[in-house]
Amino acid sequence: MKTTxxxxxxxxxxxxxxxxxELSILKELVDGARLAPSASNRQPLExxxxxxxxxxxxxxxxxxxAGYIAPRxxxxxxxxxxxxxxxxxxxxxxxxxxKYDVGAAVQNILLGAWEQGIGSCWIASVDREKLRGIxxxxxxxxxxxxxxxxxxxxxxxxxxxxxxxxxRMDEDGTMHVPKRxxxxxxxxxxxxxxx
Numbered sequence: 001m002k003t004t005x006x007x008x009x010x011x012x013x014x015x016x017x018x019x020x021x022e023l024s025i026l027k028e029l030v031d032g033a034r035l036a037p038s039a040s041n042r043q044p045l046e047x048x049x050x051x052x053x054x055x056x057x058x059x060x061x062x063x064x065x066a067g068y069i070a071p072r073x074x075x076x077x078x079x080x081x082x083x084x085x086x087x088x089x090x091x092x093x094x095x096x097x098x099k100y101d102v103g104a105a106v107q108n109i110l111l112g113a114w115e116q117g118i119g120s121c122w123i124a125s126v127d128r129e130k131l132r133g134i135x136x137x138x139x140x141x142x143x144x145x146x147x148x149x150x151x152x153x154x155x156x157x158x159x160x161x162x163x164x165x166x167x168r169m170d171e172d173g174t175m176h177v178p179k180r181x182x183x184x185x186x187x188x189x190x191x192x193x194x195x
Contacts, residue, residue: 006115011158011177013119014065015079016150025116026051026083026149032112033085036104044093045105045144048135050084058134059084063146064125069169081121081148085109086131088141102144109147119152 001009030047038044050059060081065074075081087106089098106122113120128143137143156175161184167177 010114011156015154032108033105039097046088048086062127062131082150085147121148
């Protein structure tokens with residue numbers, strides 16, 4: 001699949017098949033993240049893979065799912081993630097620029113996962129202290145976000161935004177995600193908007 005095809009077809013997935021993801025694939029996703037651009041090449045990020053079955057439910061209890069479609073859109077038993085990647089920031093290298101590093105690294109993980117047929121959900125609403133305790137994350141690291149992973153058990157489609165950005169789940173469980181049209185977000189310097 002071409003990179004542009006991966007970018008255009010990737011959507012957030014919140015319901016997963018229960019097939020295990022090989023550890024080698026998860027390591028490959030982290031390898032892609034570590035190669036993302038980094039402000040001043042400071043490389044402040046570290047990553048923790050969670051794929052041991054006994055840790056999945058405790059980690060699941062620390063994250064909050066999408067408000068627009070809760071609780072119906074939340075993963076239920078038999079739909080929960082089968083792995084997580086926790087994105088961590090070295091405290092001594094934390095700065096306002098870290099958000100750019102995180103964005104680039106996470107996007108690499110999301111696209112790399114989708115290319116492998118793996119769905120993902122980038123979650124920033126996390127009980128960080130509870131998660132720190134569950135995973136024994138050292139104090140030298142801040143928890144930025146969690147990426148839930150698994151093979152998709154739902155479909156998700158892009159639709160043109162028509163007055164609302166609120167995504168929805170239909171009666172079949174399919175996600176409909178409104179995105180602004182290209183002509184609504186694109187500006188070309190030195191040209192009139194009508195060209």
